[in-house]
Amino acid sequence: MKKKKSFNVKNLWQYYAMLIPGVVLTFIFSYIPLYGVIIAFEKYNVGKGFASPWVGLENFRYLFSQPTFTRTIWNTLYISVWKLALGIVVPVTIAVLLNEMRSEKLKRFYQTLIYIPNFLSWIIMAGVLMDILSSTGAINMILAKMGVGSVDFLGNAKVFPWTMIVSDVWKGFGYGTIVYLAALTGIDPSLYESSMLDGATRWQQIKKITIPLLMPTIILMTVLSLGSVLNAGFDQVYNLYSPAVWETGDIIDTYVYRLGIQQAQYSVGAAVGLFKSLVSAVMVITSYRLADKLAGYRIL
Amino acid sequence: MKKLSTIGTAGIAALMAVCTLTGCMSKPTAPTNNESGRVEPPADIWAPYDQTVTVTTMGEENSGTEFQGDDDYGNNPWYRAYKERFNIDLQNKWISNDYGTKLNLAIADKDIADVFYVDSARLTTLYEAGLIMDLDEVFDSYASDVLKQYRKDYADTWETGCFDGKLYGMPQMNYGIIDQFQYVWIRQDWMKECGFEEPKTMDDVIKIATTFAQKYGGYALPECQTLENLFRLALSWGAHPGIWVTKDDGTIEYGTIQPEMKEALKQYTQWYKDGIVNPNFTTLNWDKMMQGMINGECGVIPFAQWFGYNPLPDLIKNQGADAIFFPYEIPTQDGSPIKGSVTFNNNGYVVIRKGCANPEAIMKIVNFYIYTVNDAVGKESNEYLSSLHSFNYPNVVRGTRIINPMNDYNQYLQVKDAFDRWQAGEDVDTSALGTNVSKYNSCVNWITSQDPNGVGDFLQQGNDRSAYGIAKKYVDNKQYVQDAKWGPDTPTLQASGSTLNDILIEGFTKIIIGEKDIDYFDELVQQWKTAGGDQATKEINDTYGNK
Secondary structure (H helix, E strand, O other), X not given: OOOOOOOOHHHHHHHHHHHHHHHHHHHHHHHHHHHHXXXXXXXXXXXXXXXXXXXXXXXXXXXXXXXXXXXXXXXXXXXHHHHHHHHHHHHHHHHHHHHOOOOHHHHHHHHHHXXXXXXXXXXXXXXXXXXXXXXXXXXXXXXHHOOOOOXXXXXXXXXXXXXHHHHHHHHHHHHHHHHHHHHHHXXXXXHHHHHHHOOOOHHHHHHHHHHHHHHHHHHHHHHHHHOOOOOOOHHHHHHHOOHHHXXXXXXXXXXXXXXXXXXXXXXXXXXXXXXXXHHHHHHHHHXXXXXXXXXXXXXX | OHHHHHHHHHHHHHHHHHHHHHHHHOOOOOOOOOOOOOOOOOOOOOOOOOOOXXXXXXXXXXXXXXXXXXXXXXXXXHHHHHHHHHOEEEEEEEEEOOHHHHHHHXXXXXXXXXXXXXXXXXXXXXXXXXXXXXXXXXXXXHOOHHHHHHHHHOHHHHHOOEEOOEEOOXXXXXXXXXXXXXXXXXXXXHHHHHOOOOOOOHHHHHHHHHHHHHHHOOOOEOOOOOOHHHHHHHHHHOOOOOOEEEOOOOOEEEHHHOHHHHHHHHHHHHHHHOOOEOOOHHHOOHHHHHHHHHOOOOOEEEEEHHHHOOOHHHHHHHHOHHHOEEXXXXXXXXOOOOOEEEOOOOOOEEEEEOXXXXXXXXXXXXXXXXXXXXXXXXXXXHHHHHHHHOOOHHHHHHHHOOOOOOHHHHHHHHHHHHHHHHHOOOOOOHHHHXXXXXXXXXXXXXXXXXXXXXXXXXXXXXXXXXXXXXXXXXXXXXXXXXXXXXXXXXXXXXXXXXXXXXXXXXXXXXHHOOOOOOOHHHHHHHHHHHHHHHHHHHHHHHHHOOO
């Protein structure tokens, strides 16, 4: 009954034609600017533009010779890997829990409630967090009532990365939850019905049906986010950090901001951008291969 | 039906493609540079042109300027004066609140105005890119005598605007070293209530500060992430952080890594431990620290001469006029006279675009500004001069003005003299004050109506208790250490100066909050040296040493 799909241009030319704007835009805005990468190998002078003197790998050498740069790579990875991991575990857990809820009303209420922080920008959130987390703020008041000593969330270098991780997960998990909830509604209810007839408990249903069927979405989200593993959240860290926590909280982006923008070292900034892109490309390709191999999952 | 939908989709596709293409093909409108030929200038440098000359400029938005009536950046007393006096039509290519970024874009587009101001890094960029003109010829023919005298008197500063001995950027100078000193500002109503006298030692300062904190709440000493107040108080130990100091053997070293700084840091760390320094300082930026001051959390702050302009007016609106702060000298450890730090200070460079048709028109504009400041009293009406110099209007011509470095010093003498006579009940002839009349009026307004907008001028210049009153003594007695780097940054400092400072600030913070002990200071100095500090020191010695 099914006719074999034919991909010849003659039948489908209008669809190809509709692709043109997208292709043209991508070419103009994503491929042509790639040429600008050459300033990473130059001593860039705004007045001379791309014709600035060529210095080869000097900018990279300079960057890695800075004693405070290498720690930013480690800090970035630490913060962003934890954000990634918790950014999957927490929304999946919450989505499954919400899905099990009997009251539709309550479910929607929680869904909305946890989604709200996602809409606030880090500029605003930073102001709020500074007040809440200060030594006289709400959290430390509660800790004091509980008999725990006060914690310097934003000034203690040991605590700071976790302040970043937890607050970021708290702010963003509402969005992830909605994605996973959407995936959950796509699961065929007959699977649950038949498992019930076989005497499966709720827990068994979650373990044997819900999670396995969620796996493709989880892997997709992970692969997509791995590309940005070297972005540990500039907006958030920049608005909350201070010299006291640079040791553990200074990430690549904030470091480059101080180095490249404030001192107008555009070439070094471009060098870091290139470095980050290369690492991200490797991460995306590897994680995609791994997903294919381990979970048999492919995007195309 | 099938046919129709095909045509439909094809139509949409075509439409989208066309939109995209036209979108990227529409050319930006051509720049409206004035390339219309040269207008012959008159022989007398003060005479007007026969034909109107149009000159373009680019400028920075200034929040301090209070435009009167219909005035704006393109139409104000200065621009009108250029038109009336010289028949020069000065036009703004753009005015931006993000001048640096916008200027970089303009340079990258090679679409710059005839005249504008730049910092020393961009001066080099523009010179290397060949976008600005050699000013020697036009300067020799059209600079006024006073401007030429500036160049002679401040030759070392003018040297920094030259490449290969040719002048490319005219330094805009500064208001003089009198505005660079540091003070301890103390809240007056609390001081009276507690019965304190002027502090003679650092212990006195701390005693006043801690007493305030006990009695009125808050903390004794404010501080923020950048450790500004530590660096100000460090003068008390004879340290000069932030400037380059000449050692006894004639070599130049960085002030922030000297043993005196270690001593200051040691005491400061103790103060932090004792709860004297605001325990939350690591999370506060400058604005947040000032917010605390405005809320009345603190009655003592080490600060520069402009505390009366920001944040004091807000503080007074919030806490009442009695909450005024007065500046005091920072006491030294051994009771000897304090020495301030004085840096090379130049507000920027006036540059002229290569290919500008009438560069002498710009010299006329520059000459005129200097004339209104220096020689116009008596020649022009007082109303006229004050229309140019009130409401912060001089900031509108930020790109074309050159300041007299004796400006603030002379101004202080005049304003204080007039104000003293007014307070003694004498009649004051304000017409002799020229452009300084607005400062004098602010001081009078503060006393008569406690207008918070006048408190800045009052505390800067108004009486013996003023910041300039103290600073004049420093200047007259040469009570300061001059930055050995008397000029722009060397290449290493330009490239990584702030990164190097970051290493020290981070390390000092660790010491203060007790994460590291004071001997970490020496380790830190080593870190600073290997990260580029040694290279910077070498460059500074090569460029500025043994002169």
